[in-house]
Amino acid sequence: MLSDTPILSLDALSKTFTLRPVFGRATEVKALRNVSLDLMPGRALALVGESGSGKSTVGRTIVGHHTPTSGRILFEGQDIAELTARADQMRYRQAVQMVFQDPFSALNPAHTIRHHLLRALSLHQPEADPETALRMILEDVELDPVSTPSKFPHELSGGQRQRVNFARALAVKARLIVADEPTSMLDVSIRKSILGLMQRLKDDRGLSILYITHDIATAEYLAEDTAVMFRGQVVEKGPTAQVVGAPQHDYTKLLRAAVPDPTLRLTGSDAGFASLARRVREESAHPVRALREITPGHVIAEHAEVAHA
Ligand SMILES: Nc1ncnc2c1ncn2[C@@H]1O[C@H](COP(=O)(O)OP(=O)(O)O)[C@@H](O)[C@H]1O
Ligand SMILES: [Mg+2]
Numbered sequence: 068m069l070s071d072t073p074i075l076s077l078d079a080l081s082k083t084f085t086l087r088p089v090f091g092r093a094t095e096v097k098a099l100r101n102v103s104l105d106l107m108p109g110r111a112l113a114l115v116g117e118s119g120s121g122k123s124t125v126g127r128t129i130v131g132h133h134t135p136t137s138g139r140i141l142f143e144g145q146d147i148a149e150l151t152a153r154a155d156q157m158r159y160r161q162a163v164q165m166v167f168q169d170p171f172s173a174l175n176p177a178h179t180i181r182h183h184l185l186r187a188l189s190l191h192q193p194e195a196d197p198e199t200a201l202r203m204i205l206e207d208v209e210l211d212p213v214s215t216p217s218k219f220p221h222e223l224s225g226g227q228r229q230r231v232n233f234a235r236a237l238a239v240k241a242r243l244i245v246a247d248e249p250t251s252m253l254d255v256s257i258r259k260s261i262l263g264l265m266q267r268l269k270d271d272r273g274l275s276i277l278y279i280t281h282d283i284a285t286a287e288y289l290a291e292d293t294a295v296m297f298r299g300q301v302v303e304k305g306p307t308a309q310v311v312g313a314p315q316h317d318y319t320k321l322l323r324a325a326v327p328d329p330t331l332r333l334t335g336s337d338a339g340f341a342s343l344a345r346r347v348r349e350e351s352a353h354p355v356r357a358l359r360e361i362t363p364g365h366v367i368a369e370h371a372e373v374a375h376a
Pocket of ligand 1: 097098116119120122123124
C-alpha cells in the first residue's frame with residue numbers, strides 16, 4: 068500500500084545565485100522561485116522544462132550541492148535543515164542519490180567497476196557477502212555479472228556506464244533517485260532501455276524517482292506525475308495523463324507543440340506561431356501569484372499581470 072506522506076516535498080524552495088562582479092557589479096540569477104513539489108513513495112515525478120529553467124538546480128539542491136536561499140526540503144515529512152545529528156544527515160545523503168546526465172562524471176577512470184561498487188557495498192551493506200551482492204546488483208541493472216566487474220569505465224558504452232551509476236545507487240540502498248537527464252547524452256537507440264530500467268527500479272523495487280528531462284514526451288513513459296518548470300517557477304503540475312495529455316497552461320501547450328507530432332499542424336517556422344510563442348513565454352515568466360486547481364491534483368499557475376507602460 069502506498070503511503071500518503073510524500074517521500075520528498077519541496078516547500079516554496081528558492082535559490083538565487085549571485086554571480087561574481089563583472090565591471091564592479093554583482094548580478095543575481097533567480098534560478099528557483101518558490102518551487103513546491105511532492106514526490107510520492109514508489110512513484111516517479113517528471114520535472115520537465117527547457118534548458119535554463121532550473122531543473123538541475125532543483126536536483127542539486129535536493130542532494131545538498133546547493134543551499135536553498137529560502138524554503139524547505141522535507142524528507143518523509145522531516146525538514147532536512149533540522150537534521151542536526153550527523154547520523155541522520157548521513158542517512159538522508161545515503162537515501163537520496165543523484166544520477167547525472169554525463170555517465171562519466173561520477174565514475175573514476177582509474178578504477179574498475181568492481182572497485183566502484185564494492186566500495187559502496189562495503190560502506191552501506193557491510194553484512195552482505197560482497198561478491199554475491201556485487202553479482203546481484205549487476206543483474207538488477209542488466210549488466211553481465213561475469214565480464215563487467217573487471218572493466219574500467221572507458222571500456223563500457225555510455226548506456227552501460229549509466230547502468231553502473233544506477234547500480235551504485237542500489238549498492239548504497241538509495242530510496243530516492245534524482246535522475247538528471249539520464250538519457251540525453253546516450254544514443255537514441257538505447258534511451259528507451261534506460262527508461263525501462265528506471266521503470267523496473269520503481270515498480271519492482273519500490274524506488275522513488277525524480278526524473279528530470281527537457282523531453283516532455285518521455286514523461287509519459289515513466290512518471291505518474293509531472294511538473295513543468297519555466298524560468299525557475301512551476302507553471303503546471305499534476306497527474307502526467309492530464310499535464311502531458313491535456314495541458315492547461317499556455318507554456319505547457321507550447322512545450323507539447325514543440326514535440327514532433329504529426330497530428331499537430333503547428334510548426335516553429337510559422338510566423339503567427341512564433342509571435343504567440345513569444346507572448347506566452349513573456350507572460351509565463353511573470354511571478355506566479357496563485358495556483359488554480361483544474362481537477363483534483365492538477366494545478367496551473369496564474370501569473371501577475373503584465374505591467375504595460
Ligand atoms: N552554480 C551556478 N552559478 C550561477 N548560476 C547558475 C548556477 N547553476 C545554475 N545557474 C543558473 O541558474 C539557471 C537555471 O539553471 P539550471 O538549473 O542548470 O537549469 P536546467 O537544468 O533546467 O537547464 C540558469 O540561468 C543557470 O545559468
Ligand atoms: Mg540541467
